[in-house]
Amino acid sequence: MIDWVAQIGARTISKIAATGRAGLMLFGAIFALPQLKNIRLTIQQIYVVGVQSLLIIIVSGLFIGMVMALQGYTILVDYGAEGSLGPMVALSLLRELGPVVTALLFAGRAGSALTAEIGLMKATEQLSSLEMMAVDPLRRVVAPRFWAGMISMPMLALIFSAVGILGGHFVGVDWLGVDAGSYWSIMQATVDWNEDVVNGIIKSVVFATVVTWIAIFKGYDAIPTSEGISKATTETVVFSSLAVLGLDFVLTAIMFGIE
Amino acid sequence: MTTRKTEILVGIFVLLTIAATLLLGLKVANQGMQANGDTYTLKAKFDNIGGLKERSAVKVGGVTVGRVESIELDSDDFTPVVVLSISTQYSTFPETTSVAILTSGLLGEQYVGLQPGFSFGDIENLKDGDFIEDTKSALVLEDLIGQFLFSRDSD
Numbered sequence: 001m002i003d004w005v006a007q008i009g010a011r012t013i014s015k016i017a018a019t020g021r022a023g024l025m026l027f028g029a030i031f032a033l034p035q036l037k038n039i040r041l042t043i044q045q046i047y048v049v050g051v052q053s054l055l056i057i058i059v060s061g062l063f064i065g066m067v068m069a070l071q072g073y074t075i076l077v078d079y080g081a082e083g084s085l086g087p088m089v090a091l092s093l094l095r096e097l098g099p100v101v102t103a104l105l106f107a108g109r110a111g112s113a114l115t116a117e118i119g120l121m122k123a124t125e126q127l128s129s130l131e132m133m134a135v136d137p138l139r140r141v142v143a144p145r146f147w148a149g150m151i152s153m154p155m156l157a158l159i160f161s162a163v164g165i166l167g168g169h170f171v172g173v174d175w176l177g178v179d180a181g182s183y184w185s186i187m188q189a190t191v192d193w194n195e196d197v198v199n200g201i202i203k204s205v206v207f208a209t210v211v212t213w214i215a216i217f218k219g220y221d222a223i224p225t226s227e228g229i230s231k232a233t234t235e236t237v238v239f240s241s242l243a244v245l246g247l248d249f250v251l252t253a254i255m256f257g258i259e
Numbered sequence: 260m261t262t263r264k265t266e267i268l269v270g271i272f273v274l275l276t277i278a279a280t281l282l283l284g285l286k287v288a289n290q291g292m293q294a295n296g297d298t299y300t301l302k303a304k305f306d307n308i309g310g311l312k313e314r315s316a317v318k319v320g321g322v323t324v325g326r327v328e329s330i331e332l333d334s335d336d337f338t339p340v341v342v343l344s345i346s347t348q349y350s351t352f353p354e355t356t357s358v359a360i361l362t363s364g365l366l367g368e369q370y371v372g373l374q375p376g377f378s379f380g381d382i383e384n385l386k387d388g389d390f391i392e393d394t395k396s397a398l399v400l401e402d403l404i405g406q407f408l409f410s411r412d413s414d
Contacts, residue, residue, distance in 0.1 A: 162278075166282075187287055188287065
């Protein structure tokens with residue numbers, strides 16, 4: 001019984017310590033930025049986490065826009081309101097699906113790769129070797145990846161929304177015969193730049209921070225064995241998906257909850 | 260050589276993002292049209308504003324000339340005061356102008372319809388901050404049904 005209580009205590013303390021390490025690492029990564037030679041490394045990482053995620057983002061954006069147009073059309077046409085297809089597709093993409101689905105895909109595509117890469121660097125003692133050579137691994141390895149994730153994900157979310165709206169146009173207008181003029185003009189009358197687009201960007205910046213932070217910390221803090229790395233990779237995807245969905249509710253409540 | 264290729268691909272990524280932002284800004288949110296935004300405000304008191312919201316359109320004969328800026332309740336006589344912000348491009352509405360809350364289509368959004376009055380002789384134009392006197396409230400379905408039933412009973 002006492003053992004059991006002691007175990008709970010020990011676990012709690014180790015979780016709090018892990019949170020502390022995560023906070024310190026985030027602090028180190030954010031303030032390790034301003035160095036000109038790091039920009040090269042950051043661009044290299046934007047290529048890895050951003051450009052290489054482009055394909056999956058564009059394809060899923062296209063199909064999600066197309067599916068929403070198809071589903072929305074079959075419901076709206078009963079009320080003779082198929083003109084509202086444009087705002088429906090645009091608002092749900094800009095406010096919710098763009099940031100959220102991008103963050104989930106990003107966690108799966110780029111977050112897991114970041115964790116595995118940094119975890120393996122730790123397991124093969126590359127991080128310790130960097131320290132031996134008086135190179136700060138936070139500055140050399142972690143910071144470029146963190147900033148690359150922060151920069152790439154909002155960009156990917158914007159591309160996702162834009163491609164989704166074009167996909168909705170493709171199905172709604174070209175295939176199902178919604179009037180192109182009403183698709184765009186009612187969308188323009190409904191969508192507000194500050195209310196919808198900027199709030200979506202703010203959401204994706206928050207998600208980018210959380211997903212990249214979790215991914216990098218899980219790699220940096222992984223138990224340096226093959227088992228430990230696989231566990232860390234799984235935890236990255238699970239934790240960041242949960243964090244994104246939970247935060248999304250909070251952000252939506254703050255941004256759109258009260259008129 | 261690999262860094263060069265990386266840089267080019269990241270450049271394409273950035274260009275794609277700019278293209279997406281332009282699409283969202285100009286084509287979806289129509290930011291370009293709102294940018295030329297010198298406006299002046301008019302106020303109107305209604306008995307009932309129905310489902311009118313902030314940012315609803317203000318239209319003259321179907322042409323959008325402004326937006327509803329804010330809706331408040333007058334603390335003295337408890338009637339809603341609607342503040343309209345109207346583009347200075349349309350600044351010559353006479354004082355006899357009337358204003359009504361209308362609905363676009365059967366299920367559509369409610370908007371404010373301005374009906375410009377005659378301008379002759381000594382009628383002045385509405386200025387910034389003026390109240391429009393002649394207002395017609397929104398139609399409330401329950402009131403309409405009530406009136407209809409009442410008028411049938413009295414027949």
